[in-house]
Amino acid sequence: MTQFQVGRLVGYSASAISRIERGQMRVDLHARLSLAHALGIPPERVSGFPVPVGPVIDTVADVPVPDEEDAMRRRTVLTGALAAGTAAVVGTDTAATxxxxxxxxxxxxxxxxxxxxxxxxxxxxxxxxEAFTAARYTRLGAALPDLLAAAEATRDAAAGRARQQASAILARAYVLTAELAAKEHSDAAWVAADRALAAARTSGMPVPIGEASRVLAITMRRSGRSAAAVRLLTHEAGGLDPAEARTGAVRTSLLLTAAYSAAAGRDRTTALALLDEAEEDVARRPDAPGGLFTVEATRAQVDGYRISVHNALGTPDEAVNVARGLNVGLMPTAERRARAWTDTARMWHALGDGTQAFAALRHVEQEAAQEVRRPALRALTSNLLYGPTRQPGLREFAVRTGAVPA
Structure with missing residues (x-):
């Protein structure tokens, strides 16, 4: 079998299979079991312990993992989001059935x-x-499986220009999948981002390629490869026209993500230079909202990223004036507003101001109730709860958001 044929069976690109074979791409137990099933390899040879006979999708749930707490942390929201319950189908975000x-x-x-x-x-x-930008992750998760299947089938059945357009739509569906996976630091983000970029390159369109490159870089950064993420993002940004509204907006989002990636790698000089470049791009053209999946190319977004960059660099004091001057209400989506308030909460927490940190968390809850239940936010809430200062209403907030048991 060729790498392409193996990849088609398990949902990877040929390049991903090549990286796996060369030991350059780490795959989790789910992926190893899927590969074993596709290649007719006894599952115990890749898992190290007996696995019940049957389709992988039926057996993976019964396989113990090395760190159950970490697995739960990464999958809590995603598994709920991907429950295709009746409530999600009719457009509510209550628990699936x-x-x-x-x-x-x-x-x-x-x-x-x-x-x-x-x-x-x-x-x-x-x-x-729209479901993602409104932070309705349950609704998004319920819609993604059928959307991805329809997009794959449409792309495979199309030819010529129609195939390019279908590939662009498929890329964007996988971008959303990667974004949702990244919310929980799930290894599935690698698979979705890789597929997104493969489909985007098939489309030949610069905007989907830029969007897919951005989510792939996020997965690289989260795995500790910040420098490589910066290289990918700046390379893609360099090929986009900053003056054109659509490609310029993509370029700005790539620069902002590159700035945060550089900050995560503690490269202060590069991070601040990329922020300034993004700010110059925004100043040269009108705001361009609506074209990207999560990042709007506006001055407010640049300021929001400046706060997160200083948090990552360990210099939250340098972000205080930015946070005080930021009008979060100018950000057009609930997900971005919640992200800005999250970064503000982290800033105040790092500065030892629990009162303002809790106030920012309350804003997160008001903007996006599902966002505040993410593991990272629950951990921040727990830290505040057991901190030196007692906050009125904090325990009730912690119980309500799942940071502590009722």
Whole structure:
């Protein structure tokens, strides 16, 4: 079998299979079991212990993992988000009524899909994007499996220009999948980001390529490869016209993500230079909201990233004036507003001001109730709760958001 044929069976690109074979790409137990199933290898040879016979999607849930606490931390929101319950179908975000499906299983075993008209598929993808930007992750997770299956089927059945357009839509669906996975630091983000970039390059369109490159760089940064993420992002940004509204907006988002990636690697000079470059790009053209999945190319977004960059650099005191001057209400999506308040909460927490940190967390809850229940936010809430200063209402908040048991 070729690398392409193996990849098609398990949902990886040929290049990803090549990296796995060369030992350059780490895969988790779910991926190893999927590869074993596809290649007819006894599952115990890749897991190290007996695994019940049957399809991988039916057995993975019964396989113990080395660190159950870490697995729970990474999957709590994602498994809830991917439960395709009746409530999610009708547009609410209450708990699903059927057992949740792990994201990794969805990616490796998409449901069967039928080709759809491009306009209808684009409309569904736009609705999925709206769910993400509104921080309705349960609704997004319920929609993603069928959306991905339909987009894959449409791309495979198309030819010529229609195939390019279908590939662009498929790339954007996988970008959303990677964004959702990244919310929980799930290894599934690697798979989704790799597929997004492969589909985007097939489309040949600079905007999807930029969007997919951004989510791939985020997964690289989260795995400790900050310098490589910066190189990828700056390379892609260098090929985009900063004066053109659509490509310029993508360029700005790439620069902002590169700045944060550099800060995560403690490269202060590069991080601040990239922030300044993004700010110059925004000043040269009108704000361009609506074109990207999570980052709007506006001055408010640059300021929001400046706060997160200083947090990552360990210099939160340098972000105080930025935070005080930031009008979070100018950010057009709930997800971005919640992100800005999250970074502000982290800034105040690092500075030892629990009162203002808790006030910022309350804003996160007001903007996006599902966002404040993410493990990172629950950990911050727990730190405040057990800190030296007693905050009125904090314990109730901690119970309500799942940071501590009721």
């Amino acid at each position: 059927v057992p949740p499906v792990p994201l990794e299983d969805v990616l490796f075993r998409l449901p069967s899909g039928e080709p759809a008209p491009l306009q209808a598929l684009a409309t569904r993808t736009a609705a999925a994007r």
